[in-house]
Amino acid sequence: MRLSELFAKTERRPPKNEESKNAKLLEQAGFIQKLSAGVYTFLPLGLRVLNKIENIVRGEMNKAGGVEILMPSLHPKENWEITGRWQAFDALFKTKSNFGGEYALGPTHEEVLYSLLKKHISSYRDLPVYIYQIQTKFRDEKRPKAGLLRAREFRMKDLYSFHANDEDRDKYYEVMKKSYVEIFKKLGLAAIPTTASGGTFSELSLEFQVASDAGEDTIYFCKKCNLAINKEIVGLNSPKCSNCAGPTKEIKAIEAGNIFPLKEKYANDFNLNFKGEAGKEKLVSAGCYGFGTSRVMGIIAEVMSDEKGLIWPNEVAPFTLHLIAVGESPKVKKAGEKLYADLIARGGEALYDDRAERTAGEKFAEADLLGIPLRAVVSEKTLEKDSVELKERNSETIRLEVIKTFLEKYDK
Amino acid sequence: MRLSELFAKTERRPPKNEESKNAKLLEQAGFIQKLSAGVYTFLPLGLRVLNKIENIVRGEMNKAGGVEILMPSLHPKENWEITGRWQAFDALFKTKSNFGGEYALGPTHEEVLYSLLKKHISSYRDLPVYIYQIQTKFRDEKRPKAGLLRAREFRMKDLYSFHANDEDRDKYYEVMKKSYVEIFKKLGLAAIPTTASGGTFSELSLEFQVASDAGEDTIYFCKKCNLAINKEIVGLNSPKCSNCAGPTKEIKAIEAGNIFPLKEKYANDFNLNFKGEAGKEKLVSAGCYGFGTSRVMGIIAEVMSDEKGLIWPNEVAPFTLHLIAVGESPKVKKAGEKLYADLIARGGEALYDDRAERTAGEKFAEADLLGIPLRAVVSEKTLEKDSVELKERNSETIRLEVIKTFLEKYDK
Known part of the structure; x- marks a missing residue:
């Protein structure tokens, strides 16, 4: 959604x-x-x-x-x-x-x-x-x-x-x-x-x-x-x-x-x-x-x-993935749309923050408030390495993962 | 069920x-x-x-x-x-x-x-x-x-x-x-x-x-x-x-x-x-x-x-198949159980009349009353030809079909 x-x-x-x-x-x-x-x-x-x-x-x-x-x-x-x-x-x-x-x-x-x-x-x-x-x-x-x-x-x-x-x-x-x-x-x-x-x-x-x-x-x-x-x-x-x-x-x-x-x-x-x-x-x-x-x-x-918000267990989270596109460059927008479409096609349950009018900070704060277990960010920087930046809601660790590898986990 | x-x-x-x-x-x-x-x-x-x-x-x-x-x-x-x-x-x-x-x-x-x-x-x-x-x-x-x-x-x-x-x-x-x-x-x-x-x-x-x-x-x-x-x-x-x-x-x-x-x-x-x-x-x-x-x-x-009962369209029927075993011989009982298990394993939606205490006539009358679109009967007679007897609720035509062929329709 x-x-x-x-x-x-x-x-x-x-x-x-x-x-x-x-x-x-x-x-x-x-x-x-x-x-x-x-x-x-x-x-x-x-x-x-x-x-x-x-x-x-x-x-x-x-x-x-x-x-x-x-x-x-x-x-x-x-x-x-x-x-x-x-x-x-x-x-x-x-x-x-x-x-x-x-x-x-x-x-x-x-x-x-x-x-x-x-x-x-x-x-x-x-x-x-x-x-x-x-x-x-x-x-x-x-x-x-x-x-x-x-x-x-x-x-x-x-x-x-x-x-x-x-x-x-x-x-x-x-x-x-x-x-x-x-x-x-x-x-x-x-x-x-x-x-x-x-x-x-x-x-x-x-x-x-x-x-x-x-x-x-x-x-x-x-x-x-x-x-x-x-x-x-x-x-x-x-x-x-x-x-x-x-x-x-x-x-x-x-x-x-x-x-x-x-x-x-x-x-x-x-x-x-x-x-x-x-x-x-x-x-x-x-x-x-x-x-x-x-x-x-x-x-x-x-x-x-x-203090930042909800933290849903995976099995009852409204979605299992919160996808965020940061920046309004056509490249990022296109990559975000493609990643979202690929996730949905694989049966992934993703909430996609596609809103242009919000800043990255606002989007991150909202992701924390909503409490979806995994946050995936695409930006100019992550795309340089064909990657998404992943962060679990329940952890402070941020890691890069190649988009292809990331998507394979959703293969049915 | x-x-x-x-x-x-x-x-x-x-x-x-x-x-x-x-x-x-x-x-x-x-x-x-x-x-x-x-x-x-x-x-x-x-x-x-x-x-x-x-x-x-x-x-x-x-x-x-x-x-x-x-x-x-x-x-x-x-x-x-x-x-x-x-x-x-x-x-x-x-x-x-x-x-x-x-x-x-x-x-x-x-x-x-x-x-x-x-x-x-x-x-x-x-x-x-x-x-x-x-x-x-x-x-x-x-x-x-x-x-x-x-x-x-x-x-x-x-x-x-x-x-x-x-x-x-x-x-x-x-x-x-x-x-x-x-x-x-x-x-x-x-x-x-x-x-x-x-x-x-x-x-x-x-x-x-x-x-x-x-x-x-x-x-x-x-x-x-x-x-x-x-x-x-x-x-x-x-x-x-x-x-x-x-x-x-x-x-x-x-x-x-x-x-x-x-x-x-x-x-x-x-x-x-x-x-x-x-x-x-x-x-x-x-x-x-x-x-x-x-x-x-x-x-x-x-x-x-x-006058005999309900006639559900396939899409809203409680089950799409009403399976009946007629006769209490071990052979029929075994064949009925196997067919039911095979149907379920294939994702079929079957209601199985496995009750011993009812006559064939009672089971048929109840099938007509419940109105499930397709009725499949196994009996001594149908098993002689490795078949089930099929009848659509909405038709009077009865036909035999080889069990193997019948089951293939439910393959996912």
């Missing part, structure tokens, strides 16, 4: 109406734009990052046997009354039809999925099933001041697994745990599996926490085992690590994902049962596996950035 | 709580499931169709220079008061935060995009821009009884183009017209460009109408020119064709897309102006280009189906 085609402009300074680092950076760099507190538009670069995160998550869910669907956001009041959450769920947005009927705006989808599955599950032969969606969710947050970390409208992957018994559910829980570890590895994000409270559903859940001072959670972290326990379920003092019995450190962290057994709670509410092998009716046992895809975009901005 | 992995079951009979053909068929075949009036879940096969439709639309929007973003569904009341539509827009769902503030649930996005663009457009050099999204929209429809044709929650592509003058906007209007023609060609859907009222925005708009008795619109259609005029803007009698002056025929049709100039209406409301080349401030001139992606899924079900 050419920067000249990108309507979304960067700003010289962070926005004044944001408190959080992720929102300041992402807005200044033109990835997102605030509509109102906790409600953001994903601009072209931001949408590309979000799509990449969601495709990584989708790939791992598919590998784990997940089947993708898309559930609605308008949930009938009746469904939420069945679970008692029409009243009990604090952050529920509600709306009314002019023609009768009320809806909740879906913040989670048990109320929809359990009622949907009554048609499809009747025998042990119908189990297990693993169903997920990647979708927009709504929560009436009291203080939506943390940018993408705590928004009123946000994107999320939620998978629900349904089983004939608890053993099978526990087995799949381990499968999902591995999927989550794999997702964070692909995202290039260090996540700490953290034992936490299961809320109303179960004794325990497993959170994937990312260490950050911006976090709302306090966890006791064992670096050696990469494990932690959430402060909410321990006493006052730092506990020993549950694995190595070594000391833990108290740190702030942001929850990026959360998996926990729903057990038979909603199956009981919706009377979702099945005929077992012996012919006896049983309630379906379930697990729930959430992952905040837009929140993870915010987390990456929080923990992977410096 | 294996049918044994697909949790969503088909029904022997159409659902009783639906009136429209598209909902009856799509629900019976397990593509969608009703949550409440006008609110549907897209089940795995339905989501695949929806994604294919949206990707075709996305491809054409990108070709036309469109830049994709994702705007929120929670729109602050203040934005809708600026245009006067907080009161004037009939079908607006509204919700309140418990912490102050009201929102509209976005049925269209002028109120968001114009306010967003004030930051990005200030000079003629910032124009033109073409911005689109593919996203979930909400409308409080009075009678949501037409399945996906008139839903309360639905999917839509909306592109907005912004120009320095009307001539440039009119030129892009022609570009979009061609994009829409191309989209319908790719979808395999005959759409009739139809002159209609521009509503509050402009004298005229262009609708893309699909002939169907289920349609709510009446149009005067010239078959020779593939053009029509909507009854709403002509008098009582059939007018002549605007192109060839020949006779037109009164038919029922469903609107699948609609493009019209917004002119300066919202630029005026939001004071979205720019400095022209001569330094004078001017209002931005805009166009709006809508396309109902989930509605088009409903239209296809309405117009491409027979």
Whole structure:
């Protein structure tokens, strides 16, 4: 993509109406734009990052046997009354039809999925099933001041697994745990599996926490085992690590994902049962596996950035290469255009700063702000050696590389 | 995908709580499931169709220079008061935060995009821009009884183009017209460009109408020119064709897309102006280009189906091949598994009915209901000739083809 085609402009300074680092950076760099507190538009670069995160998550869910669907956001009041959450769920947005009927705006989808599955599950032969969606969710947050970390409208992957018994559910829980570890590895994000409270559903859940001072959670972290326990379920003092019995450190962290057994709670509410092998009716046992895809975009901005701007991991960067032509001589312009065309022809993902009206300094500063992993510059000087000047966003080292060699890396 | 992995079951009979053909068929075949009036879940096969439709639309929007973003569904009341539509827009769902503030649930996005663009457009050099999204929209429809044709929650592509003058906007209007023609060609859907009222925005708009008795619109259609005029803007009698002056025929049709100039209406409301080349401030001139992606899924079900079930065009079919193994002999089972694996390895999109508990007749009936374009059967009989039996959904002809020849078509 050419920067000249990108309507979304960067700003010289962070926005004044944001408190959080992720929102300041992402807005200044033109990835997102605030509509109102906790409600953001994903601009072209931001949408590309979000799509990449969601495709990584989708790939791992598919590998784990997940089947993708898309559930609605308008949930009938009746469904939420069945679970008692029409009243009990604090952050529920509600709306009314002019023609009768009320809806909740879906913040989670048990109320929809359990009622949907009554048609499809009747025998042990119908189990297990693993169903997920990647979708927009709504929560009436009291203080939506943390940018993408705590928004009123946000994107999320939620998978629900349904089983004939608890053993099978526990087995799949381990499968999902591995999927989550794999997702964070692909995202290039260090996540700490953290034992936490299961809320109303179960004794325990497993959170994937990312260490950050911006976090709302306090966890006791064992670096050696990469494990932690959430402060909410321990006493006052730092506990020993549950694995190595070594000391833990108290740190702030942001929850990026959360998996926990729903057990038979909603199956009981919706009377979702099945005929077992012996012919006896049983309630379906379930697990729930959430992952905040837009929140993870915010987390990456929080923990992977410096005073100059964002630093995207390669796998989720909006583009993998930021190409800059410096100088307005016909020779440089022609070389820049040719290099861009050659990259695109090879399937490279390049953002090309082809704008004539900016100085080299402005272009470099903007490249740092946008945080694309690799910067390639063509100028009179580099062309003397048929080369591009390469610099990784995450390093100060600058090196020349012959254009031909550089392009060969993009050969399919 | 294996049918044994697909949790969503088909029904022997159409659902009783639906009136429209598209909902009856799509629900019976397990593509969608009703949550409440006008609110549907897209089940795995339905989501695949929806994604294919949206990707075709996305491809054409990108070709036309469109830049994709994702705007929120929670729109602050203040934005809708600026245009006067907080009161004037009939079908607006509204919700309140418990912490102050009201929102509209976005049925269209002028109120968001114009306010967003004030930051990005200030000079003629910032124009033109073409911005689109593919996203979930909400409308409080009075009678949501037409399945996906008139839903309360639905999917839509909306592109907005912004120009320095009307001539440039009119030129892009022609570009979009061609994009829409191309989209319908790719979808395999005959759409009739139809002159209609521009509503509050402009004298005229262009609708893309699909002939169907289920349609709510009446149009005067010239078959020779593939053009029509909507009854709403002509008098009582059939007018002549605007192109060839020949006779037109009164038919029922469903609107699948609609493009019209917004002119300066919202630029005026939001004071979205720019400095022209001569330094004078001017209002931005805009166009709006809508396309109902989930509605088009409903239209296809309405117009491409027979008494046995759905008939998907190849480009939007959930899979392009429906593979069936008939008989439970180890030889047939092995051949079916091998053929499925070979197809997948070649990048083929196959749905494999590997279920042991169904009869051949049940499997064939279900294949007709699902409407995948090509059915391939392996049985003792076909294997005697190392062949598969092929039948197109849209034809009664059955032919044998040697497996090797059949597979070669899927070679990448």
